[in-house]
Amino acid sequence: MNFNQALKQYNHVNVQTSITDADPHKLIDLLFSGFIERVAQARVAMLNDKTELKGQKISKAIDILSGLRSALDFEQGEDIAQKLDSLYEYMIHQLVEANAKNNVEICDEVTGLMKTIKEAWVAIKSENLNDQESQPSKP
Numbered sequence: 001m002n003f004n005q006a007l008k009q010y011n012h013v014n015v016q017t018s019i020t021d022a023d024p025h026k027l028i029d030l031l032f033s034g035f036i037e038r039v040a041q042a043r044v045a046m047l048n049d050k051t052e053l054k055g056q057k058i059s060k061a062i063d064i065l066s067g068l069r070s071a072l073d074f075e076q077g078e079d080i081a082q083k084l085d086s087l088y089e090y091m092i093h094q095l096v097e098a099n100a101k102n103n104v105e106i107c108d109e110v111t112g113l114m115k116t117i118k119e120a121w122v123a124i125k126s127e128n129l130n131d132q133e134s135q136p137s138k139p
Contacts, residue, residue, distance in 0.1 A: 025125050028071065032118040035064040036111055039095070043107040046098075058099045061110075065092050087113065 042057035044050075069088045072081040091110045098106035 025121075028068070029118065029121060029125075031064050031068055032114055032121065035061050035068075035114050036118070038064065039107050039111050039114075042095075042098070043104050043111075046102050046104050046107070054102075055099060058095050062092050062095055065095075084117070087117075 038057045038061040042054050042061065045054035045057060065088045069085055072085055074081045074085075091113060094106050094110050097103065098110075
């Protein structure tokens with residue numbers, strides 16, 4: 001087994017372990033990270049004229065957005081869920097356009113949007129942990 005194969009196998013095991021051990025909040029965070037990684041890979045493929053790879057990575061990023069859309073809870077968080085749904089739909093449209101036009105600037109735009117969403121998501125988790133820690137424990 002060469003180094004690249006060993007590294008791929010290690011990464012696969014590492015990802016599988018992260019998913020198995022993750023709570024629902026962490027799973028969404030992993031999807032955000034996976035999206036950002038796939039768009040970055042598509043961007044590099046665009047710059048290197050790797051059309052097939054670009055298409056594969058954009059397709060995977062779109063699949064992640066579709067999964068995020070399907071996980072939205074419109075009953076519990078109607079307003080924010082609707083806004084996120086519209087934003088995810090916009091990002092899908094932008095990725096299709098980036099693929100068609102080989103446009104790295106669009107990749108940068110959707111990556112920036114997702115990083116903002118990810119930062120907010122992480123802040124929510126931190127805020128919830130701080131709230132739990134500040135409440136007195138019950139006997």
